[in-house]
Amino acid sequence: MRDHHSHREHSEGRDGFEKRPGPGRERGGRGPRVFAPGDLKLLLLALIAEQPCHGYDLIRQIESMFDGAYSPSPGVIYPTLTFLEESEMILGDADGGKKRYSITDAGRLSLGEQAIALDGVRMRIEVSKRSLRGQDRPAEIHEAVHNLRHALQMHHGRWSPEEILRVRDLLNNTAKAIVDGPVVKPVQEQAE
Numbered sequence: 001m002r003d004h005h006s007h008r009e010h011s012e013g014r015d016g017f018e019k020r021p022g023p024g025r026e027r028g029g030r031g032p033r034v035f036a037p038g039d040l041k042l043l044l045l046a047l048i049a050e051q052p053c054h055g056y057d058l059i060r061q062i063e064s065m066f067d068g069a070y071s072p073s074p075g076v077i078y079p080t081l082t083f084l085e086e087s088e089m090i091l092g093d094a095d096g097g098k099k100r101y102s103i104t105d106a107g108r109l110s111l112g113e114q115a116i117a118l119d120g121v122r123m124r125i126e127v128s129k130r131s132l133r134g135q136d137r138p139a140e141i142h143e144a145v146h147n148l149r150h151a152l153q154m155h156h157g158r159w160s161p162e163e164i165l166r167v168r169d170l171l172n173n174t175a176k177a178i179v180d181g182p183v184v185k186p187v188q189e190q191a192e
Contacts, residue, residue, distance in 0.1 A: 034066075034070050034072075034125075034128050034132075035121075035124075036121075036124065038117075039121045039124065040072070040076065040077075040080050041080055041083065041084060042111075042114055042117060042118055042121055043062070043118075043121050043125075044058060044077070044080055044081065044084060044090075045084060045089055045090065045103065045107055045110065045111050046111060046118055046121075047061055047062075048090055048101050048102060048103050048107070049103045049107065049108060049111055052100055052101060052102035052103075053100065053101060054095070054098050054099065054100055054101070055074065055077050055078055055081055055098075055099065055101070056074075056098075058077060058081075058101075059071060059072055059074065059077055065125055065129070066125065066128070066129050066132060067129060068139065069129060069132035070128070070129075070132050071146070071149075074153070081099075081101060084101075084107070085101070087106075088104055088106050088107075089103070089104060089106055089107035089110055090102065090103055090104060090107055091103075091104055152167075155167075
């Protein structure tokens with residue numbers, strides 16, 4: 001039997017490393033809540049209205065809105081896109097194996113009716129962006145984490161038991177090396 005309580009205590013953060021709840025963190029240790037209920041649906045609808053795009057493009061656009069301080073996970077974006085599609089607000093057309101989403105007339109009508117709410121979403125993004133900046137990473141580190149996420153997504157479905165252990169060890173060793181900090185050479189070696 002699986003212990004659901006312990007899973008909540010040690011959930012993964014958005015960069016895939018284990019996070020523990022700390023001050024100001026939401027239940028489950030996932031960090032501060034970025035979107036209020038309904039905000040993401042409205043934001044995705046607005047972004048798709050501006051230009052039809054794929055789910056991955058939407059993730060990157062939202063990440064850009066937060067200056068890289070926050071990136072929504074595919075596990076949040078794609079179910080929301082499915083909901084909008086089932087609600088007939090957007091249409092997903094297969095484009096090279098990936099869905100390209102465009103807004104429907106019903107979606108445009110809904111977006112028009114929620115213009116004030118959308119302004120509120122954009123204002124909350126600005127506020128959240130400022131509060132997340134304290135947790136910001138240098139651009140080079142942010143890009144490296146993005147590359148890691150992308151590599152893991154590209155690997156989807158090809159996980160042999162040996163590969164799982166290899167990647168797990170690589171990630172855990174990298175996390176430990178980051179936490180341990182730079183290796184400082186003894187004074188004698190530095191002089192040589």
